[in-house]
Amino acid sequence: MKTVSVIGLGNRGTEYMGFIKAFHSKKAKIVALCDCRQQALDDIAPIYDIPKDKQFISTDEFFSKGVLSDALIISTQDASHYEITKAAIETGYKYILLEKPVSGKKEEYHELRDMAEDKGVILIICHVLRYSNYYSKIKEIISGGQIGDIVSINHTENVGYFHFAHSFVRGNWRDEYTSTPSILAKCCHDIDLIAWFMDSPCTSVSSVGSLKYFCKENAPEGATEFCMGGCKAKKNCPYDAEALYITDPFYKAKFIKHMKRTLTGKAENSKDDIVHAIKYGDYGKCVFLNDNNVCDNQMVTMQFKNGATAVLSMNGHSNKMFRECHIVGTKGELIGYNAKLKLNIFGGKSKTIHTGSVGFTGHVEGDIRLINGFIRILTGEHKELSDITTIDATVISHDIALAAEESRKNGGVPVSLS
Numbered sequence: 060m061k062t063v064s065v066i067g068l069g070n071r072g073t074e075y076m077g078f079i080k081a082f083h084s085k086k087a088k089i090v091a092l093c094d095c096r097q098q099a100l101d102d103i104a105p106i107y108d109i110p111k112d113k114q115f116i117s118t119d120e121f122f123s124k125g126v127l128s129d130a131l132i133i134s135t136q137d138a139s140h141y142e143i144t145k146a147a148i149e150t151g152y153k154y155i156l157l158e159k160p161v162s163g164k165k166e167e168y169h170e171l172r173d174m175a176e177d178k179g180v181i182l183i184i185c186h187v188l189r190y191s192n193y194y195s196k197i198k199e200i201i202s203g204g205q206i207g208d209i210v211s212i213n214h215t216e217n218v219g220y221f222h223f224a225h226s227f228v229r230g231n232w233r234d235e236y237t238s239t240p241s242i243l244a245k246c247c248h249d250i251d252l253i254a255w256f257m258d259s260p261c262t263s264v265s266s267v268g269s270l271k272y273f274c275k276e277n278a279p280e281g282a283t284e285f286c287m288g289g290c291k292a293k294k295n296c297p298y299d300a301e302a303l304y305i306t307d308p309f310y311k312a313k314f315i316k317h318m319k320r321t322l323t324g325k326a327e328n329s330k331d332d333i334v335h336a337i338k339y340g341d342y343g344k345c346v347f348l349n350d351n352n353v354c355d356n357q358m359v360t361m362q363f364k365n366g367a368t369a370v371l372s373m374n375g376h377s378n379k380m381f382r383e384c385h386i387v388g389t390k391g392e393l394i395g396y397n398a399k400l401k402l403n404i405f406g407g408k409s410k411t412i413h414t415g416s417v418g419f420t421g422h423v424e425g426d427i428r429l430i431n432g433f434i435r436i437l438t439g440e441h442k443e444l445s446d447i448t449t450i451d452a453t454v455i456s457h458d459i460a461l462a463a464e465e466s467r468k469n470g471g472v473p474v475s476l477s
């Protein structure tokens with residue numbers, strides 16, 4: 060039986076723990092927990108029978124006990140990933156699953172890559188999309204040569220208006236200085252996919268983008284700091300927090316239904332808890348009068364060494380959250396839309412590809428398969444690392460994202476990566 064510790068008992072950490080318990084209980088078990096919120100420890104420890112002496116309120120305390128398990132999951136917020144992962148490697152953990160993004164600073168994620176290599180640590184980053192049936196199938200078709208050599212990729216990340224407002228205007232990823240720019244926080248997955256499909260080094264990046272809409276100039280007349288603070292414009296505002304989080308009985312924005320823990324910090328919530336959070340907390344704030352600064356639209360153009368090109372478009376204003384992808388090769392093309400895939404062979408057949416994609420919300424399917432892959436690596440059932448998203452792959456996506464941000468801040472001038 061392999062043992063796993065977890066630092067960061069929020070949405071991601073608890074989801075991963077749930078999968079280990081539900082699908083891998085014969086192979087692995089959770090043995091130690093760390094979170095800087097006592098409420099999180101109190102909520103989660105009983106579910107996994109974690110004794111008091113294996114519950115830690117700080118990472119200093121956690122690491123002072125030495126290596127407590129065969130593997131460690133780090134699922135804290137972005138800004139702490141570097142320090143915690145460095146401490147984990149120095150302490151002696153050999154199998155680490157770390158949430159993305161690794162860091163918004165190039166020198167930090169390069170250092171972690173080098174440390175992992177030096178110490179023989181398997182440091183896997185949660186690029187969950189790669190593990191889904193849908194994206195695995197796209198990669199399989201490309202690798203099988205059916206569309207020939209890739210000439211260009213046109214990929215769009217439609218974040219969803221409610222999701223963008225929740226995470227990037229009101230939530231944890233609204234400030235590039237406490238988290239990272241949205242092109243890294245949200246789109247390191249998309250850039251990772253493009254680089255993975257392309258299988259050739261990216262040599263040059265240029266980018267334009269802005270925070271166009273969620274700013275003070277666009278606040279409607281009568282807007283107040285909190286939606287429930289007497290706002291006169293809330294009736295016609297799709298971002299009204301009271302409607303989104305409390306009164307919409309059907310949760311049109313389904314995604315938000317799962318976010319109650321984020322609003323209150325508690326696993327179980329009464330209606331009063333939610334109302335209090337929306338009246339006074341971050342998620343009840345006007346989307347136009349907040350302190351957010353990350354881009355709500357950005358385009359990235361990439362040149363690859365093999366001569367192919369790619370364009371990534373991120374927008375925060377779509378009605379639903381979904382991704383689109385058009386991959387054009389010398390012999391055919393793949394058209395992906397919201398996890399549905401079509402293959403057109405030039406001068407030949409056109410067919411719908413059944414990817415085996417499961418219709419879960421968001422990327423739960425990829426999350427489950429990532430944990431499956433992690434456990435199989437941990438138990439030694441799977442030894443091949445080339446199909447696992449180790450930090451070597453992450454460095455590529457992060458370098459491209461940061462180059463895009465550098466280009467955007469300099470008016471779109473190309474940034475060389477070679």
Ligand SMILES: NC(=O)c1ccc[n+]([C@@H]2O[C@H](COP(=O)([O-])OP(=O)(O)OC[C@H]3O[C@@H](n4cnc5c(N)ncnc54)[C@H](O)[C@@H]3O)[C@@H](O)[C@H]2O)c1
Pocket residue numbers: 066067068069070071072093094095096099116117118134135136137139158159160185186187231244321422
């Ligand atoms: N792979 C993906 O597709 C994906 C999707 C969403 C989020 N994420 C990433 O996952 C990470 C976690 O996101 P989340 O939504 O679970 O966040 P969250 O805020 O719900 O959870 C983070 C938890 O870490 C704890 N924490 C923070 N700093 C800590 C510290 N120094 N020591 C101990 N505990 C600490 C918090 O109290 C909280 O319980 C983020 O980096 C985020 O960007 C990845």
